[in-house]
Amino acid sequence: MIVQGLTFYLFAAIAVGAGVMVVSARNPVHSVLFLILTFFTTAGLFVLIGAEFLAMVLVVVYVGAVAVLFMFVVMMLDINFVEMREGFLQYMPVGVLVGIILLVELLMVLGTASMSPEVMAAGTEPIPDLADRQNTAALGDVIYTKYIYLFQAAGMILLIAMIGAIVLTHRQRPGVRKQVISKQLARTREESVELKKVQPGQGI
Amino acid sequence: MAEFWSIYLLPGIIILAQILAIIVPLLLCVAMVTYYERKIMAAMQMRMGPNVVGPFGLLQAFADGAKLFFKETVIPTSANKGVFLIAPMITFLLSLVAWAVIPFDDGVVVSDINVGILYLFAISSLGVYGIVMAGWASNSKYPFLSALRSAAQMVSYEVSIGFVIITVLLCVGSLNVSDVVRAQEEGVWFFIPLFPMFVIFFISALAETNRHPFDLPEAEAELVAGYQVEYSAMAFALFFLGEYANMILMSGLTAILFLGGWLPPFDIAPFNWIPGPIWFFLKIAALLFVFVWVRATLPRYRYDQLMRLGWKVFLPISLFWVALTAGVLVAFDLVPNT
16 A cells, blocks of 8 residues: 555656646747646556556547647747747736636535545445456446437537538648549559650651 | 565565566567568568678677667757657657567466556557657757658557557457457457458558658658657667567567467467467567568658558548447347456
């Protein structure tokens, strides 16, 4: 148990530290790298509470795909540090507001825990027990039965967002020559190459 | 004190010994894979290949390693120093940690976790960071272009790899790597019923390890050597080792998912005398041969063709196969119970 406790505090400390660095790092690419570190340590925390499926999905989806795309965009930014300083005060109120909302939410969760410990105890006890059902299977049991409509709705929202992004950014440019793969594949040797016997001293 | 010894120290020492027992042979294998590759390519191109250092040139890889070890590590002045040095370490580290869940025989595995396949998928999807960080931190044009290419390429091919893994998992009913192999023990190896998936997985593995014909991130003809341009000495060696260890890992994963891991091809007398790890080793060696064979045979893909193959060919086919496999399993009541 001691090792587990120490590991928890190690991961928690790294996660919080990296989270602070995400907002305070000068260089946006460093921010993204710290964000990745935060995701990774959070995955470690998930493993510690026995939610290994969530931990792996967090790494696959957020670290492996979302953060790569973040990084892809941020790397190509032409950063002007002076301009970034100027914008700081302007966005400050919004940031503070979001921070306060999150703080209140956290306090509410903690308040529930201190006022009625039995509710939290029920929440932290996995159903069914980890010993007789692996959490991958346990998740599968409820997601596609009890919560199927919510699950599908989440999928639809993501699909709409994706189609929307494509519609907004796609533009047809006239007069641009494009690769037509089917035409390229349909080319045969007969119609593209011809062997001619050229007599000496004569052209074709 | 005795308690401290039995609860903490002894397991710690055992884990350390297990790690060494995997990593030392693995690094030896990496050295031999470079030799293997150069010899096969030489044979295919009617050359001799390395034949000077040691008998049949067997020690060539170690000579190359020693050379790199004694060279000077150059850090470009405009490079982002921290990220520049972390990048090769990440590549190397990620290629080693994945071996924790690879079973060499029934029960011979460092960590037999429930979500082994997902762990492997997660680690292989992280491989892109070493390259992207190296490309960005070098602060130079060719490495940067290479980083962009690599990021787009690896994310694209991960999608089809994910669907292929899902198809296999549908037939297995468990995310445990050893269970994948055990599921093939009773029935046939998965490359027979899922042959198209096997082909897609192997091609995606080529793209995921940045090997020919998808080696656009390090295309020597256009990008000099891509993300490796600014690296020298051991930093370069770490990239090199990581890349080859990844090749072995992807071959191992293909062997586990489709070719029955440690299982002999037929469970009859002369075959099942040979122990499992040797079968596993032979399968990896055969797949590595295909890796090299592809490199010696095919020209490099154009970038738009690479993207088209990933998104417009592999993604729909693998998605269709996921639906088909699930449909067949349900229709004929073959779903493995968990």
